[in-house]
Structure formats: C-alpha cells, structure tokens
Amino acid sequence: xxxxxxxxxxxxxxxxxxxxxxxxxxxxxxxxxxxxxxxxxxxxxxxxxxxxxxxxxxxxxxxxxxxxxxxxxxxxxxxxxxxxxxxxxxxxxxxxxxxxxxxxxxxxxxxxxxxxxxxxxxxxxxxxxxxxxxxxxxxxxxxxxxxxxxxxxxxxxxxxxxxxxxxxxxxxxxxxxxxxxxxxxxxxxxxxxxxxxxxxxxxxxxxxxxxxxxxxxxxxxxxxxxxxxxxxxxxxxxxxxxxxxxxxxxxxxxxxxxxxxxxxxxxxxxxxxxxxxxxxxxxxxxxxxxxxxxxxxxxxxxxxxxxxxxxxxxxxxxxxxxxxxxxxxxxxxxxxxxxxxxxxxxxxxxxxxxxxxxxxxxxxxxxxxxxxxxxxxxxxxxxxxxxxxxxxxxxxxxxxxxxxxxxxxxxxxxxxxxxxxxxxxxxxxxxxxxxxxxxxxxxxxxxxxxxxxxxxxxxxxxxxxxxxxxxxxxxxxxxxxxxxxxxxxxxxxxxx
Numbered sequence: 001x002x003x004x005x006x007x008x009x010x011x012x013x014x015x016x017x018x019x020x021x022x023x024x025x026x027x028x029x030x031x032x033x034x035x036x037x038x039x040x041x042x043x044x045x046x047x048x049x050x051x052x053x054x055x056x057x058x059x060x061x062x063x064x065x066x067x068x069x070x071x072x073x074x075x076x077x078x079x080x081x082x083x084x085x086x087x088x089x090x091x092x093x094x095x096x097x098x099x100x101x102x103x104x105x106x107x108x109x110x111x112x113x114x115x116x117x118x119x120x121x122x123x124x125x126x127x128x129x130x131x132x133x134x135x136x137x138x139x140x141x142x143x144x145x146x147x148x149x150x151x152x153x154x155x156x157x158x159x160x161x162x163x164x165x166x167x168x169x170x171x172x173x174x175x176x177x178x179x180x181x182x183x184x185x186x187x188x189x190x191x192x193x194x195x196x197x198x199x200x201x202x203x204x205x206x207x208x209x210x211x212x213x214x215x216x217x218x219x220x221x222x223x224x225x226x227x228x229x230x231x232x233x234x235x236x237x238x239x240x241x242x243x244x245x246x247x248x249x250x251x252x253x254x255x256x257x258x259x260x261x262x263x264x265x266x267x268x269x270x271x272x273x274x275x276x277x278x279x280x281x282x283x284x285x286x287x288x289x290x291x292x293x294x295x296x297x298x299x300x301x302x303x304x305x306x307x308x309x310x311x312x313x314x315x316x317x318x319x320x321x322x323x324x325x326x327x328x329x330x331x332x333x334x335x336x337x338x339x340x341x342x343x344x345x346x347x348x349x350x351x352x353x354x355x356x357x358x359x360x361x362x363x364x365x366x367x368x369x370x371x372x373x374x375x376x377x378x379x380x381x382x383x384x385x386x387x388x389x390x391x392x393x394x395x396x397x398x399x400x401x402x403x404x405x406x407x408x409x410x411x412x413x414x415x416x417x418x419x420x421x422x423x424x425x426x427x428x429x430x431x432x433x434x435x436x437x438x439x440x441x442x443x444x445x446x447x448x449x450x451x452x453x454x455x456x457x458x459x460x461x462x463x464x465x466x467x468x469x470x471x472x473x474x475x476x477x478x479x480x481x482x483x484x485x486x487x488x489x490x491x492x493x494x495x496x
Contacts, residue, residue, distance in 0.1 A: 092118040123150040155182035187214035269298030270496040273306030288347040297332040307494035312338040317486030321464035323414040335490040342377045349373040352495035360490035365393045381407040385431035396473020401432025405441040411457035413440025419449040447481030458485040
C-alpha cells in the first residue's frame with residue numbers, strides 16, 4: 001500500500017512539472033500559433049478572452065501543437081524519469097519497512113522493540129529493551145553485572161559475580177562449601193559445614209558449646225573453653241586449676257580455695273569452713289597471708305569447727321611449749337607433738353577472734369573470746385594479758401584472763417588461762433598473774449587461780465608440762481601444782 005501511494009505521488013509530481021514547463025513558454029502577451037508553419041495566426045491573450053471554435057483553427061492547433069504523437073509520448077516519459085530519479089530513496093528511520101529491514105518505527109529510540117538500526121530488539125544487542133530486559137551489556141560474560149539472559153547478576157543465579165561473590169552454587173543449602181549469601185563457607189558464619197566443622201555458633205566466644213575455632217570444647221584444646229574456669233582446667237569435667245588461675249568455685253582449684261575468682265590458698269581453717277561447711281577435720285594447706293603455704297591441721301567439729309591448730313602435745317617431756325618456735329609435724333588431731341613457727345602463729349592469730357584449749361581427757365575444752373597470741377609473739381622479751389570470757393564445753397562460763405610470755409619461761413609460765421584477779425599466796429594477781437618469779441613469768445604462786453598453767457621446773461630446759469589447778473564446769477582440775485617433767489595433759493591449742 002505504501003509503495004502504491006509513493007507511485008501515485010510521483011505521477012502527480014510529473015504532471016505538475018509538465019504544466020509548469022508549458023506555462024513558462026508564454027505570458028500575458030504570449031502568442032499561440034495555430035495551423036501549419038506556412039500560415040500562422042497571432043492573437044493576443046487577454047483576461048476573459050474566449051476561444052474561437054474555428055475548425056481550421058482547431059485543426060491547425062492540433063497539428064501545430066500535437067505534432068508527431070511519438071514526439072509527445074517521448075517527452076512525457078523523459079519527464080517522469082527525471083521525477084523518479086530526484087525522489088527520496090528508502091532509508092532506515094523513514095517509518096517504512098524496506099527490503100533488508102526487520103522493522104522501522106521511524107525513531108532513534110533503541111530501548112523499544114525496534115532498534116535505530118531497524119533491527120528487532122534482542123538480548124545481547126547492547127541496548128536495554130524497556131519493560132522486557134533488566135540489563136543488556138552486549139556480551140555473554142556471566143561473571144559481570146549482567147547475565148547473558150539480560151538479567152541482573154544476583155546471588156543464587158549459578159554464576160559467580162566477580163568482585164561481589166565468593167561462590168554461587170545456585171542452592172540454599174548452608175551446609176556445603178557455598179552458603180546462601182554466596183560467600184564461601186567459613187568458621188564463624190553460623191552454619192555447620194558438613195564434614196569440615198563439628199559446630200559453628202557464629203560467635204567468637206570459647207566459653208559456650210562451640211569454640212571460636214568451630215571445635216567442641218575439650219580439656220586439652222589450649223583454650224579457656226566450655227565450662228572451664230581457666231585454660232583447660234576447672235569446671236565439671238577438667239582437672240582442677242593450679243594456684244593463681246581463674247576459678248568460679250572452690251572445686252575448680254587444686255587448693256580447694258577460690259577467693260575473689262582466683263585459685264588461692266585459704267589463710268585459715270575458718271575460711272575453709274566458711275567456704276565448705278561440710279569440710280572434715282584433718283590436714284590442710286593454708287597461707288596465713290604470708291604468701292608461703294604450709295601444712296596445718298583444722299578442727300572442723302569442736303564448737304562449730306573452723307579452728308586452726310597452732311600446737312599440740314601428748315603431755316610428755318622435752319616437747320615444744322605453746323609459745324615455742326620450732327616446727328614439729330605430728331598429727332595434732334591425735335594429740336601428737338605438733339608446732340608451727342611463732343610467725344605463723346602470730347599471722348593466724350592476727351585475724352582470729354577466739355581461742356580454744358582442748359584436752360584429750362574427757363574431750364573437754366574451754367573457749368575464750370580472744371585470740372591466744374598477737375604479733376608480739378615474734379618479738380623478743382614480750383608478754384601479753386587480755387581479759388576474756390571463758391566458756392567450757394558444758395556451757396559453764398566465767399570471766400578471766402589469758403596471757404603469754406616468750407621469755408623468762410625456762411621452768412614454765414609461758415602461757416596461762418586465769419580466773420579473775422585475786423589473792424595468790426604471793427600477793428594479788430594483776431591481769432591474771434602475779435609475776436612472782438622470773439623463771440616462770442606467767443605462773444602464779446602455788447599455781448593458784450589458773451584454769452591452765454605450765455610448770456616443768458625439774459630441769460629448766462624450756463619445755464612445757466600443762467595441767468589444770470582450778471576447774472570450770474566440765475573442764476575439771478587435774479593437778480594442784482605439779483613441777484614434774486612430763487606427765488602433763490595431752491592438749492591442743494587453736495584459734496579461729
């Protein structure tokens with residue numbers, strides 16, 4: 001139809017051109033020649049002139065104007081040929097689909113169905129077909145931002161987008177080598193890589209059920225992991241922790257002492273009893289705040305327990321006195337000779353508030369509301385007195401004094417538990433003792449008014465032999481005033 005319209009237009013143009021040429025041959029004064037060339041008639045042409053219907057004129061005009069019919073046809077053909085040659089040629093973009101064109105929509109927009117090259121839009125042509133394609137980069141590279149299907153690259157499309165994705169296995173399985181975010185599986189991504197990791201909790205904590213190395217915690221992984229209190233120790237499964245390592249409970253420590261979150265050594269038996277109420281009487285390692293652990297015995301039963309034993313004797317001769325400084329390692333709980341240094345006694349006593357004297361005979365004891373010693377024990381030529389309340393194991397109670405002397409005691413008198421002040425036969429006692437002899441400084445005249453005294457004057461060799469002059473309830477008297485070497489009570493002395 002378009003071709004027919006074009007031909008019709010061309011024909012019309014030829015006729016107009018011919019008419020124009022004929023008109024150009026004359027004007028207002030133009031002369032028309034009729035008849036043969038032998039005789040001519042000239043007539044002026046005026047506005048509104050009429051044409052004479054003279055036969056001869058008509059015939060002449062026909063002859064003159066028409067001439068040879070062949071000549072007239074030839075002129076017309078030439079004019080048509082010229083018009084045809086000068087007409088516009090078919091081009092891409094003229095809106096007409098010409099031979100060799102797939103389409104022609106008459107515009108230069110390459111984002112519609114027909115490109116400006118008169119080719120139909122297609123994936124891979126380098127132009128984004130609006131409403132049909134999301135992208136078109138004109139290549140078949142599936143590792144860039146636009147796939148060869150003219151879709152934008154995305155995780156899960158099965159192609160690795162260079163610079164953006166580590167991998168793309170086109171599935172949502174997070175237990176293989178490529179997780180659903182198109183990142184390579186790795187420890188800490190929160191997904192257990194099957195066959196590679198036993199666990200992966202997605203955090204860097206070693207203190208839960210999965211370590212930062214994506215391994216299950218063990219007691220030999222070199223980490224403070226799982227329920228451990230420190231690296232490879234503590235907790236319900238691992239060995240106990242050494243001193244200075246972290247702990248959460250006493251049971252985490254070799255020392256059984258977790259103090260302020262660190263495995264330490266308890267200073268006293270009272271600390272042990274407080275931390276472990278069911279702790280049994282027996283040997284323990286304590287520190288007494290001296291940063292030098294040592295072996296000690298704890299009485300965890302008498303009067304509520306928690307007593308640190310400082311000294312013990314079986315009553316025999318040549319044993320350390322209660323104020324002695326030489327260490328002896330017997331079983332104090334069995335009343336075997338036992339003693340710790342004065343420095344340790346003083347350190348333990350400094351944090352104590354009570355004292356205990358317990359004897360094997362009848363398992364009787366007396367308790368006082370003051371420590372048995374103080375720091376003066378470690379100094380030369382010292383003695384002390386303290387007023388106390390004395391309570392026996394049967395509840396009998398009385399006011400009195402306790403005291404010690406670390407000098408002038410070769411024959412006894414190193415320690416005393418006394419009644420309230422009164423007459424001793426050598427004057428009155430002052431703060432429990434009368435100081436009547438420099439050989440036994442804390443021994444009263446005649447051993448009077450003493451719930452416990454030390455007297456061993458057969459040989460002034462500084463040992464002790466302890467007896468009871470005055471009883472208090474179940475704490476009964478044993479010897480009025482005995483000077484014999486040995487033969488004393490089997491005793492232990494403790495503080496808490």
